[in-house]
Amino acid sequence: MMAKKRVVTTSINGTETEFLCEPRQTLLEVLRDVLDLTGSKEGCSNGNCGACTVLLNGDPVDSCLVLAVECEGADIETIEGVAPTDGLHRIQDAFLECAALQCGICTPGFIMSAKSLLQQNPSPSEDEIRFYLAGNLCRCTGYDKIVRAVQEAAKAKEEVTA
């Protein structure tokens, strides 16, 4: 007999969200297959690529390594919650301006990690950016443009707050 489905209550991108899931379903599976939030990507399903990165209670995690049932009461932020209603977040703008994506599979994960980095460290050095983003892999860009985009986004923030 299969394990019973559970009702899990969370806040996703600021909206209270209830879903049904089996204990064996990961948060990534529930986001994509149950809630139709397909922005988070599956690259490896073992914690190495970071394409599935979301913020769980404010911390970046690989959603492929989180069980959805663990998220009862949790606050989850996904790529779908990043842009304001009118336009794009400054990190998204910077990725476009700097051509920091090619196929785009890695991009949602990079943007979630970059958002977390800039929250903690508003003006990171290049080394700090590279180290913080080490859990996100990109097969296309060679990383330089991604690092530049995060630097640009950090600058944009300084201009806004200046």
Add this chain to the structure above:
Amino acid sequence: MRDFEYAAPASLDEAIELFTGKNGSAKALAGGTDLIDHVRTGRLSPDLIVDIKKISELNILENSSSGFRLGAAVSCNRIYRDETIVSEYSALADSCRIIGGVQIQSRASVGGNLCNSGPAADTTPALIALEATCVIAGPNGTREVAVEDFCTAPGQNVLQSGEILVELKFPPRQENSGSHYRRFIPRYEMDIAVVGVGASVVLDSDRETIVSARIGLGAVAPTPLFAESAGDLLAGMPANDDSIAQAALEAQAAAKPIDDMRGTKEFRVHVTRVLTERVLKAAVARAKGESVEVAIGH
């Protein structure tokens, strides 16, 4: 992934009850960064997963005159953000900062790293250096095991069916002491240690002589190793390069590595000596109150 039941008990007693009589078909879930992958790939096939993160004893992070207590489920990012750990149990913070990337560090626990019992686990040599004791609870009560005796073979440890690791206890930090952990990997980050070394030293009040030292080695034997004789050799010696070189040679002799894709036996033995020297020097510098520049990702 295979089908399993899930429980998230709020108390230690409830958790132990859930494990009792399950004979290995129930598995503890801390950060899940090893467990979820092992279930997905079929390496483990539990019928019940017990989330232990809601148990308060496993989340403790407490410094007092009797020492430091670290709950087994506390995540790496909580550990390296804790000022007491960073300044007084530095080797542990060093090891937590380099486990995986930030996504892994948000979830991975030191207890999970230890219970997974991999030979290259990064936090274990740091725990050995810092003289940690494992507090284990099970159906027959609580017992304590020195951390260097915890792992018994790759993926194996002293936990009996129904037992869980509750916390790690560290003795109070002594005056004029310092510690460091560092690993050798071919990349800057996101890799498994070819060799890992943790060391702690206590200096006397003039900070010239070593009173005692402990050295833990990773990835050079089937389990993390306590290079006891290498640390003991330093007791009473001047805190200089010569003494450190002798201890590093002794640590090298304790290393019994294998050849694998990450490095040959010969290379690992050599790196053990070089890394032990560097780590001891950093630990001595910290014991003298000097700040140690550790390149990001190392």
